Amino acid sequence: MRATVDPVVAIATLAVAASWLGRGFDGACLILSLLVFAMTFPGSFVSANAAASPRASALVVDIVTGWLPVVALLALLGWASRTLDAFDPRMLAAWALGTPLALFAAHRALPLLLPKILAAEGLQKVAVIAGANELGRRLAVRLHEDGMLGVKVAGYFDDRAPERLSGLSAADNLGSLESLADYARTHRVDVIYIALPMASQPRILKLLDALRDTTASIYFVPDIFVFDLIQARMDSIGGLPVVAVCETPFTGLNGAVKFFSDFVLSLLILALISPLMVAIAIGVKLSSPGPVLFKQRRYGVDGRKIVVYKFRSMTVAEDGDVVRQATRNDSRVTRFGAFLRRTSLDELPQFINVLQGRMSIVGPRPHAVAHNELYRKLIPGYMIRHKVKPGITGLAQVNGFRGETETVEKMKARVQFDLEYLRNWTPLLDLQIILKTIWVVLRKDNAY
DSSP states (O other), X not given: OHHHHHHHHHHHHHHHHHHHTTOOOOHHHHHHXXXXXXXXXXXXXXXXXXXXXXXXXXXXXXXXXXXXXXXXXXXXXXXXHTOGGGSOHHHHHHHHHHHHHHHHHHHHHHHHHHHHHHHHTTOOEEXXXXXXXXXXXXXXXXXXXXXGGOEEEEEEEOSSOGGGSTTXXXXXXXXXXXXXXXXXXXXXXXXXXXXXXXXXXXXHHHHHHHGGGSOOEEEEOOGGGGSOOBSOEEEEETTEEEEESBOOSOSTHHHHHHHHHHHHHHHHHHHHHHHHHHHHHHHHHHHSSSOSEEEEEEEOGGGOEEEEEEEOOBSOOOOSSOOOOOOTTOTTBOHHHHHHHHHTGGGTTHHHHHHHTSOEEESOOOOBHHHHHHHHHHSTTGGGGGGSOOEEEOTTGGGTOOSOOOSHHXXXXXXXXXXXXXXXOOHHHHHHHHHHHHHHHHHTTTOO
C-alpha cells in the first residue's frame, strides 16, 4: 500500500486542481496522470527513516526533493513535445504547489488512521508467527510499526516451554507448532509467517503439510534474512530456484540507466564548471607549494583500487599505509583549502573520475585504502558497499555523516546508510540525494 500513496495523492491533487478551476479531467489530464504514475510507482519519495521520524523537517525534505525532479522532468517533457499549451497554467501551478502539501498530510495521517479504518471495517489482516525467536519478534515489531501494511499480529506459536519464552506474555503465546493448523482453521487467520531457523527443516515441512488444510497465506522468513541482504531476490537456473543474497542493483536496464545518467550529467557539469575549476587550480597553486590535484588510492567497484582526484586542500598529500582523517582546525589544511572544503569545491575534479567510469555521481563515498583495511576488520559487512561504484555524494552524506568519522560507531552508521542505498536504489533516489546534497553544502554541515 505504501507504494501507491505518492502516485494516488499526486493524481488526486491534479483532479482537485482541475475541478477547482472548472475544468474537467480531460484526455490531457489523463495522460499526465499516467506519466505521474509511471514516474512515482513503485516506490515513495519518503524514506523509512523520515516516515518514522517525529521531526516534520525530515519528511518535508524527502517530499520536496522527491517531487521537484518529477515536476522538472514533466516540464521538460512538455516543453520538448510542445504540449504545455494543452494545460491551464493556473491548474499546473496549483497542482505543483498543492501536491507536496497533500503528500505531507497523507504521510502524517495515514499511518495513524489506516489501521483504525481497516479494523473498523473488518479489513485488517490478522497474522500469527511460527517462532517466538529473535527473528519472529523483530518481524512482529516491524509489522506493528508500519501501520500502512494493515497487519495485526495475534501472537506466536512455539514449541518451547513458556518459562523459556522470556519477555513473552501469556496472551501472546498461542500454543505449540502442532496446534497452529487447528488454530488457523478455527480462528480468523489471514497470514502465517514461519520464522523458524532453517536447521528445523523437518518441523517446517511437517508444519507446511498441516497448513495445507487452511486458507491462510503463508510466508517463510528463514533465518538467513537476519543478515544484511543486498538486492535479495528469487531467480531460477534451469528451473532450480536460487536466492540472490548479495547483488549489485545495477544489472541489466538499471545498469544502463545508471551509466548513461552518470556519463551525460558529468559531461554537462564539467562543461559548465570548467572556468571555475581553472580559477580554483590557480588559487591552489598560488596559496601553497605543491601540486594542484591531490591523488589518492581508494577502493572502487568490487574492491578494485582506483585513483581519486581532488583539489589539494592540505600541505600534505598522504596516500600510504596510514592516512589521518582531516579534523576540525586541522593544521595541515591551508587557508584556501579550508574554503574549498567548507564549500565542497575540492571535490569537483571527481566529475573527471565519473567520466572515466571509475565513480558515480551518487554512491557510497570512497575511503582511503588505509581506512578500508582498518574498518573492514571492525565492521561486519563493510566491504559490501563496494558492490557499486563509489560516489561524489551519497545517502550517508545527506543524513548527517559528511566529513570526519572519528569513532567506529559513526562509521558503522555511515555504512548502514550505504547499504540502505544499495537495497533501495532507484533513479528518483539518486535525484533526491543530489538535491539534498545542494542543501547540505549550502548549510556547510560537518565541513572542515
